[in-house]
Amino acid sequence: MKLSSKLILFITGSKLAVVLLFIISLPFLVDGIVSEYTNYSLRRQQDKVINIVHKNGINHYLQGDASYGSYTMLKEEYIALEPDSLNLHIDTIKVAQRLVEKDTLTYRILIHTFQYKQKNYLLEIGKTTSSINQYNKPLQRIALYVLMGLIALSLLFDLVFTRILIQPLGKIISSKLINRKFPFKDHSPPVQTSTYDFKYLDESLILLMDQINEAFEKEREFTANASHELMTPISILQNKMENLIDDEELSDAAIMRIVEMMKTLNRLKKISSALLLISRIENEQFAKSDAAKPIDLVNEVIEEIDHRLEEKKLSISAQLEPQVILAGINKDLLFQLFYNLINNAIKYNVENGSIHISNTFSAQNGYAIILSDTGIGISAEELPFIFDRFRKTNLSENVGHGLGLSIVKSIGLYHNIDIQVKSKPGTGTTFTLTFPAALYKKMD
Amino acid sequence: MKVLIVEDEKTLAYEMEDFLKKAFYICDLAHNIKDGLDKIEANSYDFILLDLGLPDGDGLTLLPKAKKHNPDAAYIILTARGNLEDRIAGLDLGADDYLPKPFSLLELQSRMQAIARRKFNVKEELLALGTFNLDLQKRLIFFQENQIELSRKEFDLLSYLFLHANRVLTRMQLSEHIWGTFADDDYDSNYIDAHIKNIRKKLNAWAPTDFLETVRGVGYRIKK
Numbered sequence: 001m002k003l004s005s006k007l008i009l010f011i012t013g014s015k016l017a018v019v020l021l022f023i024i025s026l027p028f029l030v031d032g033i034v035s036e037y038t039n040y041s042l043r044r045q046q047d048k049v050i051n052i053v054h055k056n057g058i059n060h061y062l063q064g065d066a067s068y069g070s071y072t073m074l075k076e077e078y079i080a081l082e083p084d085s086l087n088l089h090i091d092t093i094k095v096a097q098r099l100v101e102k103d104t105l106t107y108r109i110l111i112h113t114f115q116y117k118q119k120n121y122l123l124e125i126g127k128t129t130s131s132i133n134q135y136n137k138p139l140q141r142i143a144l145y146v147l148m149g150l151i152a153l154s155l156l157f158d159l160v161f162t163r164i165l166i167q168p169l170g171k172i173i174s175s176k177l178i179n180r181k182f183p184f185k186d187h188s189p190p191v192q193t194s195t196y197d198f199k200y201l202d203e204s205l206i207l208l209m210d211q212i213n214e215a216f217e218k219e220r221e222f223t224a225n226a227s228h229e230l231m232t233p234i235s236i237l238q239n240k241m242e243n244l245i246d247d248e249e250l251s252d253a254a255i256m257r258i259v260e261m262m263k264t265l266n267r268l269k270k271i272s273s274a275l276l277l278i279s280r281i282e283n284e285q286f287a288k289s290d291a292a293k294p295i296d297l298v299n300e301v302i303e304e305i306d307h308r309l310e311e312k313k314l315s316i317s318a319q320l321e322p323q324v325i326l327a328g329i330n331k332d333l334l335f336q337l338f339y340n341l342i343n344n345a346i347k348y349n350v351e352n353g354s355i356h357i358s359n360t361f362s363a364q365n366g367y368a369i370i371l372s373d374t375g376i377g378i379s380a381e382e383l384p385f386i387f388d389r390f391r392k393t394n395l396s397e398n399v400g401h402g403l404g405l406s407i408v409k410s411i412g413l414y415h416n417i418d419i420q421v422k423s424k425p426g427t428g429t430t431f432t433l434t435f436p437a438a439l440y441k442k443m444d
Numbered sequence: 445m446k447v448l449i450v451e452d453e454k455t456l457a458y459e460m461e462d463f464l465k466k467a468f469y470i471c472d473l474a475h476n477i478k479d480g481l482d483k484i485e486a487n488s489y490d491f492i493l494l495d496l497g498l499p500d501g502d503g504l505t506l507l508p509k510a511k512k513h514n515p516d517a518a519y520i521i522l523t524a525r526g527n528l529e530d531r532i533a534g535l536d537l538g539a540d541d542y543l544p545k546p547f548s549l550l551e552l553q554s555r556m557q558a559i560a561r562r563k564f565n566v567k568e569e570l571l572a573l574g575t576f577n578l579d580l581q582k583r584l585i586f587f588q589e590n591q592i593e594l595s596r597k598e599f600d601l602l603s604y605l606f607l608h609a610n611r612v613l614t615r616m617q618l619s620e621h622i623w624g625t626f627a628d629d630d631y632d633s634n635y636i637d638a639h640i641k642n643i644r645k646k647l648n649a650w651a652p653t654d655f656l657e658t659v660r661g662v663g664y665r666i667k668k
Contacts (some may be wrong), residue, residue, distance in 0.1 A: 231524035232453055235546035239459035242549045245662075246466070246611055258663050259614050266616055269546055273625065285529070304626060307635045339626060 004166055011158045015151050022147055026140050031133075035108075038132050039093050039252045042110040045125050049079065058116050075100050076131040084113050084120035098126060108132055115355055148351040168193035168202075176205045184209040224279035227272040234269050241265065274403035278389075281333065281410040288415070290331035294369060295320040297331070298357055301338045308346050316342075318357040323443045324367060326435065329415055340404040341431055345373035348429070372430035378423040386421065417441065445490040445560070446470045450480040450506070451522070452498050460493065463549040476500045484510045489517045490564070491556055494522040494539070496530060504530070507537040518559045522547065550617055554607050573606055573666070574655040576647065587650035597622050598643050601636070603665040605656070613662040640664060 053061070061068040061081055071078035078100060093110045107126035114121055168191050175188040191202045220274045244250070245258045280286065298318045302309075308317055327332070345355045353374040360368050378386060387409040389404040412419045425431040447469045451457040454475060454597060461471040472487065474480035477500045484492070492510060496503040507519065521534040524545040531542045540559050543552060561581055570577035570586065577586045583599050585592050594602065604621050615636045619627045640656070647653045657665045 228524060230547050232456070235524065236453065236456045236459065238546050239456060239463070239549050242617075243459055243462050245614070252661075255612075259662050261614075262614060263616060266620075304623070307638070311635075 003169065004163065007162045007166070008159060011395060015155050017311075019148065019151055023144065027136070028407070029142075030136050030140055034132060034136060038108055038127060042093060042108070042125050042127070045079075046110055046123060047114050049081075049123060049125070052114060053081075053121075058121065071100055075103060075105060076128045078107070078124075080122075080124040082122050082125075084122040087120055088122065089113050089120075090122070095129060106130075155309075165195070168195060168198040172198060172202045172205065176202065176209070180209075184213055189392060202394050220279050220282050223275050224283065227276040227279065227382060230268070230272045231276075234272065237265050238269070271403065274388060275389075276405060277336075278403070278407055278410045281407075281414050284414070286330040286333055286414070288328050288330050290329050291325055291327040292329065292331050292334065293322065293325050294359070295322050295324070297335055298338055298342075299327075301335060301342050305339065305342060305346065308343070311368075312346065312349055313352050314346060314349055315353075316354045316355040316357070320357065320359050320369070321442070323363075324359070325441050325443060326439055327441060328439055332393070333411045333414065337408050337417075337433075340408050341371050344404060345371060345375060345429070348375035349373050350375060353428075361442075366437050367433055367442075368432055368434040370430060372428060374428045377425040377427055377429055378421070379425050382423060383423060387419075446472070446487070447491040447493060447556075448472045448474060448480065448483055448487070448489045449493045450474045450477075450498070450503065451493070451495040452476060460552070461550065464553070467553055477503065477506050480506055481509060484513050489514055492517050492519050493552075494521050496520060496521060496525055496534075504533055504537060507534070507539065511538055515575075518556070518563050520552070520555065520559070522552075548617060548620065550604070550608055550611075550613065551621060554604060554621070557607055571606070573579070574653065575651045578603065578606060585647075587647075590650065592646055592650065593645065594646060598639055598646075601639050602643055602656075604638075609666045609668040612659045612662050612665045618663065633653060636664075 001120060006190070044356065058081075067082035069078065069080045078098070089252060090111050092112075093108065095108050098107050106129045109124055109126040112123045112125075114123065171191045171193075173408050175191065181415050187206075190206065191198065193199055193202070220262055241258055241262050245262070250258075295318065298320060301316065302316060306316075342355065342357075349355065355371070355373045357369065357371050360370065362368075385406050389406045409419065411417075412433070416439070418434040420432040420434070420437075421429065422432075449457050449460050449471060450462075451460070451473070452475045457473050457475065461473060464471050469491075472483055472489070475498075477498050479490050479652055480494075480498075485602065492514065494503045494506065494510075498506075499668065503521070503523075509590055510517070510519070518541075519539040520541045520543060521530070521539045522543050522545060523530060540563065541555050543555065565566055572578075573585075575587065576592075578584075579586070580603055583603070585594060585602070600622050601618060616627070618636050640658075644653050644656060647656075655667050657667055659665055
């Protein structure tokens, strides 16, 4: 999941949780506040009543009656005063029902006993619970609306801000990481940001890529120099042996040994040449200005190699579109590419096996050439490494210097040809070469 | 024919000299540009074999000056640089051929002979190979008036052996000549044997081919 989606999800989720918590706790909260406030106002009324009683005297209210009672018109509130004959000593606030003029209503009632002139009196002040709670609902609703509005507003701010905040990260990813192909030759400018972490990440990436490039350059230079420097001593040895083998005084045994030495030297020569070729391709020392039909290239390769087909009685078929022409290529390199692939298809094939070369056109992928063989195949563990230098899948056979597919890979990369391999041990291997649109034309 | 070898690797130069002398060339050696120019100014050569990486400069710079004094010589560039640009520059400056190091001395000689045929207009009559006759220019082989059909590779093989007559050529040397850099790494393969067998079969239909010898464990030789 992307960081931005995660942040949006988290922010929205946390706000929703707050809203939910608020909605659940709001009734209790409001009830609590209202009942606290009611208790407080009942106590204040109690104080006022007792003050008035002390000021005006109790008889001002009782007027000879046994008790005094007063209530508002809608019976929302009442006050009752009576002598406390039972000497109760109560001081409490409770919810209870009272019968007021034939109506039984639920009140929140303050019951308080007090002394006046050595006599005990009982005071009751009541408020209907419905009048107490009448503002609860609207209050809750308004609180909820205000909260939701605020949350929505803060959510909007948060989202906009996170978007702006993490924007440089997206830029770093798109400019430094996505679709970057090794070697990283095109330098993209540093991403502008005031966030230190992103700046650091961006600079580190640029630095790392530079270091990789530098290491790669050094390796390339080394390969080129080393293989080049090897050529002269190899040259001397080869020519010495060529002269030596013609010496008539040599015994047959000595000559045989020289022949063996020449074979070994030739192996060394092939390895050096292959490495040199790879480094020359990587150094882009080959002009890409030729044009050739794939069918011609493949047929040339087959002609060059057909003596090897006979040995294993292999059949080869090349069904390629004769109208396709590859332009902007290096013909020698492409010849080498097809040669190495077909050579491998022969080398790793079985008796009476076959090699099939075909092509496809698709709107999506363009032009592709498919080479499949009925050879021994490559195991899934080996498959990712077949293009690596000096890797050999089957060491039990004499399979050459192990650079053939590395050369194929270099040539493919140099021409932007995408190379895919599929293989099944015991069944065969299929190479698919997909050519970029700029490289091929189809004539009518 | 007279050859000047401009090569700073002395051991290599001596080996080339050794080989070419056996093939009846007269050789001079130069190990740097200055020495090379002195010799070119003083003598007239048929072949100038030129290394590019010389201690006192790029061998290519010698080429135009040398051409002034020896315009008719054939120039062959020998280099371990193997750069395509070198090859193009060399051929642009009028070099006749280009051999990347390491090269086989057999290949060098065969290139020299090819240039000689082309450049010096050597009137080559048919060359005798046993009772057969070879036309190297037209790449044909005859028995009396009858032309014998050989494949391209078969003729390459036979003419290479012929050019290096009395010398044993290994299967590896032969396959390198025919397939060049694409020669198989599997030297014990019998492709060369198969071709030789075909050549013998085709020629034996007309006359014996005792001149084409098999040297056991090594390769083949044409005896003259």
